[in-house]
Amino acid sequence: MKKILYVMMILMCCTCLSIGGNTTNVYAASCTAKKHTGFHWVVTKKATCTAxxxxxxxxxxxxxxxxxxxxxxxxxxxxxxxxxxxCSRCAAKKK
Known part of the structure; x- marks a missing residue:
């Protein structure tokens, strides 16, 4: 169940990004309070060694x-x- 919620949150965030970064007001049955709590960070684009x-x-x-x-x-x-x-992450080499 947590995995499904996590995937749904990522999709929601990606949808937000695709419409110009505006926030969305989507309320699920699990969140009935007007004040949202339990915010957590969701990675939408992974960082690399150079990007x-x-x-x-x-x-x-x-x-x-x-x-x-x-x-x-x-x-x-x-x-x-x-x-x-x-480099152990991207296999770049240097002398």
């Missing part, structure tokens, strides 16, 4: 609190190999 990502703050009922918030790039995680370094 930033995005996340939204979403209520359990699916209401998106704000526009997407950018997240910082992860940066490379260099691991020493024989004669070079390699």
């Amino acid at each position: 930033s990502g995005e996340k939204c703050n979403v209520c359990a009922c699916g209401k998106v609190r704000n526009a997407p918030t950018p997240t910082a790039p992860l940066g490379h995680n260099w691991v020493k190999k024989k004669g070079y370094y390699q």
Whole structure:
């Protein structure tokens, strides 16, 4: 059940993003209060080593609190190999 709710929240957030970032007012039967609680961050675009990502703050009922918030790039995680370094996330190499 939690997995289904999580997927629904992501879809709601993506729908919000596709219509210009406006918030939606969708009230499910599970959220009857006028004041929403239990907001949590949902990643809408994963960050990579070099590119930033995005996340939204979403209520359990699916209401998106704000526009997407950018997240910082992860940066490379260099691991020493024989004669070079390699990123453990994206397999980039450097000497």
